[in-house]
Amino acid sequence: MSEGYLKGRIRRDDIVSAAAAVYGEAGYHGASLREIAKRAGITHAGLLYHFPTKEALLAAVLERRDAEDAVREQLSAPPGLEVLRRFIALAEHNVRHRGIVEVYSRLAAEAVSEAHPAHAYFARHYREARDSIAQSFHALAETGELRPGVDPDLAALTFVALMDGLQVQWLTTPTHVDAVGSLRLSLQTLLTVPLFPN
Amino acid sequence: MSEGYLKGRIRRDDIVSAAAAVYGEAGYHGASLREIAKRAGITHAGLLYHFPTKEALLAAVLERRDAEDAVREQLSAPPGLEVLRRFIALAEHNVRHRGIVEVYSRLAAEAVSEAHPAHAYFARHYREARDSIAQSFHALAETGELRPGVDPDLAALTFVALMDGLQVQWLTTPTHVDAVGSLRLSLQTLLTVPLFPN
DNA sequence: CCTACCGATCGGTAGG
DNA sequence: CCTACCGATCGGTAGG
Structure with missing residues (x-):
């Protein structure tokens, strides 16, 4: 005080x-x-x-990132379309803050080693992101909003991978990559209803 | 001699x-x-x-990687399904050689900076991969083998991003990620014909 | 190819 | 919070 x-x-x-x-x-x-x-x-x-x-x-940097993301994602949202929209919104936020994407991509690549002090953080981060998105895809499947034949768990894995991969390509050649547009279109392809109704 | x-x-x-x-x-x-x-x-x-x-x-390491990939990809293949199958085969090769994936992912993340000595290499690498895959998707579109509504250029970008993103997640939590299976399924979803006919 | 060295920089500590 | 320092390590060079 x-x-x-x-x-x-x-x-x-x-x-x-x-x-x-x-x-x-x-x-x-x-x-x-x-x-x-x-x-x-x-x-x-x-x-x-x-x-x-x-x-x-390093621990302090990762803790602050978690706190910021928690505010932005509003953990309260129930599984479903809204959760997916918030991940798109997160991607939109990221392309307007290149520094955030740089630190995240660099640390994630470094931390694949189990000896890296941020390894456990990223292992948990990936698991939570996959679980959260998988739950939403499962919920959409029950209401017929997920395209038939799409496996919810595999879709979650690929969605997270796509976010990460697009970021590295965008950082390397920003002019040639529309990260948000690509992500949104890929997600829409998995759904039977409009992600963003006009 | x-x-x-x-x-x-x-x-x-x-x-x-x-x-x-x-x-x-x-x-x-x-x-x-x-x-x-x-x-x-x-x-x-x-x-x-x-x-x-x-x-x-570093230049020597990257040159050798290019030479090895050129042999494996057999530049001779005309645009089409066979090119895409070879990228899947490359992913299969990679999961059996974790070291290759580690060096590639780490260097790619480092090299997003224009000041990095490998930046030009990765910018070119991404452009060539996107172009090669985009050409194949365009060819497939003309023969009706690409699912209607799929944009060939955007599909190429997302395919490359997916390969990269899956690799980092697989390196971080190998048990939880089937990189090759996910890649194959995502690709199959874009096509109207079987990628690997029985 | 090696021994021996250079100036620069690193994370961390002592002591205040 | 700073000054001053520690041992360790870095990329690169001289000279052979």
């Missing part, structure tokens, strides 16, 4: 923002505490006063 | 193999010449006798 606490929280937020930016440019292992600290306006020893190790800072 | 030349080529091949392995584990920037050299059985200074800089070694 004191001013000291508030200032500390703001400073920590600045450090986390700077860290996310540098992770996007250099990856986690390639990011130096000195570069992150410089962008936050302190020394690298000062950074280590707020976050005792390099890994603790 | 002399034995000296042959030995030099074999040694260079060993270095390139070791480099690809370390890139897969640590990424390009995270890979040290000393670690690569150790696996090839020489010192890091000895490595620099064969490849003058770290970037020159």
Whole structure:
């Protein structure tokens, strides 16, 4: 509650923002505490006063991302079309914030190794995304809104894979890739009802 | 033609193999010449006798990958079903060689930055893959083998994205992801004829 | 190809 | 939060 606490929280937020930016440019292992600290306006020893190790800072970056996504996705939505629309909205948000996509793609590729400190985070992240989308596809199947012959679980897996793959291609050659349009069209192909009715 | 030349080529091949392995584990920037050299059985200074800089070694790794893919894909195939079958076969080959997938995914994520020495390589790689697959979808459309309403260019983009995205999810949680099966089913969904007739 | 070295940079710590 | 420092490691070079 004191001013000291508030200032500390703001400073920590600045450090986390700077860290996310540098992770996007250099990856986690390639990011130096000195570069992150410089962008936050302190020394690298000062950074280590707020976050005792390099890994603790990574954990803070991932925690903040989860918190932001939770707000945006509104966990409250019941399985169904609305959940899928929110994933499209997430993709729309991402293409307007390239930095978010960069840090996410870089960390995901680094973290395939079980030795990477963010491995468990991404394994859980993928599992939750697949489960959430699979539940929605299952719900749509029961109401006849899923195209016949489409397997809900496999569709969920491919939908998540498509989001990720489109992001890397879009980052590499932005002019040639319409990530949101492609994602929306692919999803619509799986449905018998309009995803976005006019 | 002399034995000296042959030995030099074999040694260079060993270095390139070791480099690809370390890139897969640590990424390009995270890979040290000393670690690569150790696996090839020489010192890091000895490595620099064969490849003058770290970037020159990366170029050699990418060149060899292109050469291997060219052999496997048999550039000769005319646009159509056979080209698509070969991409499925490539995915089958990849899941039996996890190391190949690791190095490819890590480098692709690193190389989204225009400053990365492999950026031009991946931009070209994506463009060529999209073009090749788009040509095949266009050919299939003319013979009625592409499902009506499917846009050939957009389908090509999503097919490439799906291959990449499935690989990262498979690397992260291998037990939960059937990369080849998902890819094959997604592709079959776009067609009016069986991709693999019984 | 190796030994030996260079300047630069890394994450982390001591002490205040 | 900073100054000052630690041992370790980096890519690259000199000289053979």
